[in-house]
Amino acid sequence: MLKDITLGQFFPGNSAVHRMDPRVKLMLMVVYIALVFLVKGFLGYAILAAFIAGTAFLSRIKPKFLLRSVKPVLFIVVMTFVLNIFFYRGEELLFQWWIIRVYKEGIRFAVFMALRLVFLLVGTSLLTLTTSPMALTDALERLLKPLNAIRFPVHEMAMMMTIALRFIPTLLEETDKIIKAQTARGADFDTGNLLQRAKAMVPLLVPLFVSAFRRADELAMAMEARCYHGGTNRTRMKQLHVTGIDYAGIAVVAVTTGLVLLERLL
Amino acid sequence: MPVEARELTHTYNADSPFESTALDKVNFKIQDGEFIGIIGHTGSGKSTLIQHLNGLLKPTGGTVIVNGMDLADKSTNMKEVRRTIGLVFQYPEYQLFEETVEKDIAFGPKNLGLDEKKIAARVRDAMRLVDLDYAQFANKSPFELSGGQKRRVAIAGVLAMEPDILILDEPTAGLDPYGRDYILSLVENWHKLGRTILMVSHSMDDVARFADRIFVMNHGRLEMQGTPDEVFDQEERLRAMGLDVPAVTTLAGELSRRGFDLPRHIHTMDEMERALLSLLGGKEHA
Amino acid sequence: MEIIRVSDVYYEYENPDEPADMAVKGVSLTVQKGEWLSIIGHNGSGKSTLVKLLNGLFLPKSGAVLVDNIDTRDEQRIWDVRQKVGMIFQNPDNQMVATIVEEDVAFGLENLGVPPQEIQRRVYQALKAVGMTQYAASAPHMLSGGQKQRVAIAGVLAMKPDVILMDEPTAMLDPSGRREVMDTVQRLHEEEGMTVVLITHFMEEALRGDRVIVMEKGQTVMEGEPAQVFSQVERLKDIGLDVPPMTELAHRLRAHGIDVHGAPMNVEEMVEELCRLKQEN
Structure with a gap:
């Protein structure tokens, strides 16, 4: 029945990740997205993978649900991968057949692009899995005030x-x-x-x-x-508070950011 | 056109955490011209049941046979099934969509592939059956009508397909007393004209008044089936299912306990009136 | 003490699409604090329009509506009026704003600018009063119709109103939902002294009240205690209204010369009356 469809993909829970202030989560998500684009090599992706795996573990969301988010766009991921392999022109030719030339750099680049997409999807779905749409809306309203x-x-x-x-x-x-x-x-x-x-x-x-x-x-x-007259003089029942969990989250993201930057410089 | 359910079962979301059995091995046979009342609290499986009878839902177990057509069989012509069995949903006025009453009622016959002339005749007939004057209403927008009129237009849309069997899901829901009586008298009339009627209702008084037989649904099972007398005599059992009995039935039970010598099976106002008059010696007509 | 006074109010719809017979034409009435007033009448009799005049959703074209001595046309104080007179609508789905029950109950208080701590306290009190605390974190679409209406009642209660207006609150519910909502309202009325104005098509609901008003063609045509009003069976039927089954039975017996006293409204009263008649016989 249609009734059973959950909104978005929120997975109710009471983990540390669930309990974080949605405003903090949203801002950390922006930082994470920047990191995904900053990463230079496999080591960087390993750092991000560790970060995601750790957060997912804390949130008690099963990896199955996390990877499910990739499924609807799997086609795009594969296409990106294939196109990059075939059209990237590098120096070290690995394989040639008819008009198709595969370079070593091409493979590397294609893998990176596919990883980038997967990391973006898994990261954002980690946010939506642990934060109700209502809380996200609320956080947006407050952040954009x-x-x-x-x-x-x-x-x-x-x-x-x-x-x-x-x-x-x-x-x-x-x-x-x-x-x-x-x-x-x-x-x-x-x-x-x-x-x-x-x-x-x-x-x-x-x-x-x-x-x-x-x-x-x-x-x-x-x-x-019920006396609704726009946003003026309106109060909210739920107050958002930045707590210890949020500071811990910020610290973890800060360390991850440091590591990624270090990897980029090396 | 007999309708028969054999071990009819429907499970929603099988093999998932949301699995729920809405129908559990339901068996019944309905003969031509019967008036069946279907009662049961919300979620008892009434809606799931009636949606199986014209093939909107497919059984996950067992089957329904309508006039020899097996609805669990994929090769059965569903259009023919839907022509044979008309289904009027709850609040049917919410399905109106055409610019005029005439066009809206014509939607069903058109889908049957009838020619213009036949469609026009069907629309007129259907409007007569719901007591809407053709000259006055045919070219009106259905959205301009009153609530009760809208509902009659919507029902006419189903009647225009000339079904042999008409299923109505709470046709009086949300209407005022006048509108309720009006619709019920129309339903009674269609029954007299020879249609088989299945009516889902929350009103025990209405069911007691009109139905030849009553189906009582509970937790997806057809818990009881029988004449109003057979069903309403089991007041305790109905109450245990969260259902009421007609007010006069309660009164009859109470009076019997207080030493009144009443005949058995009193479930309608007319029956109660007759019984009390003979007991208290009122004049037959005042 | 009088909480609402309606004096000679006229209202008609400007939109030509609205049927003209839904207008209100010269209605005067008062609602006393702590009473339960039921308003009956067929569709289009103007009763729905009338209740919307009582909390300033509609403003009278002439005449006046005073809520606790505030004129509903006083723009400065319209939010006071709506806080004092809470309203429950017919369709339980179309009056819930939030995706979580407790946030929906909080909606009115947030609009009034009540401090967060106080909102939380009142929301839980209100949910408790309607017996819905265990659903505080549920999504509205997972609730039954009766439960949704109880949440709507909680949303109004949280605003600490003087009056609850209900516009056919049970029309879309099944019998158990109907009972659930009416029992909740009756408890609030009896235990908390809540003033209730109820519009209904179900005569057995109107019976629960202290006073009944019958509307017809935009005017009040009958008024009195339920027993008085419902004993006039012929007149009610002329207007196109029902009477409760026991009243109907009494009427039929009387038509056959049996001297039924008073106006028995429920099975218990009918049993007593019939026992008396049997004794006499």
Whole structure:
């Protein structure tokens, strides 16, 4: 059933990584992404691998789930790898057949590019696996608060994200229901050419939009009834606190950064 | 068009941590022209059951046979099944999408591949069956109508496919008392015109009034099936499943305990009225 | 003590798409502190419009609505009005804002600018009052309809309102959800003295109240204690409303010359009355 689909890929838990302040996690993620691009050689990737493995171990997320994030983009990873092997022009020719020339540098470069992608994916999914979408939205809202000065509607954006997250399961369930109801009236969503299929979507999309607008209308009224009037003078129940775990996390990332920079210089 | 379920089973998300059995070896036979009431609390498997009857869900075990067509068999023509069995979902008005009432009702017949003339005739018939005046409503947008009218248009959309068997999932949900009575009287009329009716309902009074037989679903099992008398006589068992009995049934039980000599099986207002009149000696008509 | 006063209020929709018969045409009423007022009437009788006038979601075109002596048209104090008069809507899905139950309950308090510590305290009190503490960290879409409505009630309770308005809160629920919500409301009413204004299509829910108002074509046409109102079976049926089953039975017996006294509302009262009649017979 659609109901069982979890939002994003958050994996609830109570590990040290889960308990970290989402703002700190988000900022450390930015540092990590920079590191992935700074790494020069295999030693650097070994350092990052150690960092990821350590964090994953602490978060008690099974490696299976972590690697699953690579699956949807595996095709892109493989393509990057293959293209780089075939088109990189280096000096030491390893293999030649017809117009294909494989250089030693090419292999090295291709491996690096593929690793870079994998490290980016695994790192970011470690963040989303241990941080609820709600906490991430919250962290974004607080971190971007200074942008209010240039009239960027930070609170409104965050509220929109929250409402979207709240209604995704509801609308998925509704989609399921409408598909079934129209199928019972003989609608066919699965066969025909592209144009026919696009046309077949009308009986699904119109009711879905009508219902989404009705929901939006009712929600707006319900929010007003509960005194919602934008972000001004609003307080939050959950306060975010930077604690010992966060300082430990910052320290670990700092050490990793130091090691990566050292590797780059050597 | 008899409908038969044999060991019908449905398991959601088999072999995953979310595995749940929504239907567990359900067996029944429905004859032509019967009015079946389906009761059971939310999550008892009623919705899963009715979605199997027109092939929207495939059994994970057992099968459903509709007029000789085996719904577990992949080669069965599903269009024919869906023409034979019309399914009206809860809050069917949320599936309306066309610019006019006429076009919306025509959607089903069109999908059956009928010609223009036949479709037009079907739309008129269906509108008559839901008591909507053709001249007045055909060219209106369904979105401009009142809640009760929208629901009737949506039901007409299913009736226009001229199903032999009509399944209604809580057709009166969310309506006011007048709207509830209106829809129920229409359903009663379709039944009199010869259709087999399956109606899911939370109202024991409605089920007691209209159904020939009642199916009681509980935890995915067809826990009881029988006439209203047979089912509602087992008040204790129903209560244990979190279900009610008609108010007059409770009253009859209470009165019997207080020494009233009432006939057995009192489940509708009419039956109670008759019994009390003969006991207290009221005039037959005032 | 009077908490809401509605004096000769008129309201109609400007949007031509809205059916005109949903307007409110000259309604006057008061709600006393601590009472339970039920409003019944068929769809389009104007009752939904009326409740939205009680917390300033709609503003009267003429006449006035006073909540604790604040005019709902006073823009400066509209948030005071909405804090004093909390509202529960029909569709449980379309009134929940947050992805976690406790954060949804906190929503109103956050809007009022209540300090975080105080929010946490009140959120847990409110969840406790509706018996939903064990679901504090759940996602709304995993709850049943009845549970969602109880969360919505908690969200309103946390704001410490004087009145809870409910616009057909059980219309989309199954019987057990309906009972669950009504029992919660009744407990709040009896134990905490909460003032309740309930719109409903279910007559057995209206019975639970102290007073019933019947709306028809934008006006109040009947008013009184439940027993008084529901004893007028013919009139209610003319308006297109139901009566509770025992009231209906009493009415039918009376039509056949059996002298049923009063207006029995539930099975217990009916049993007593029938026993009395049997004795006489």
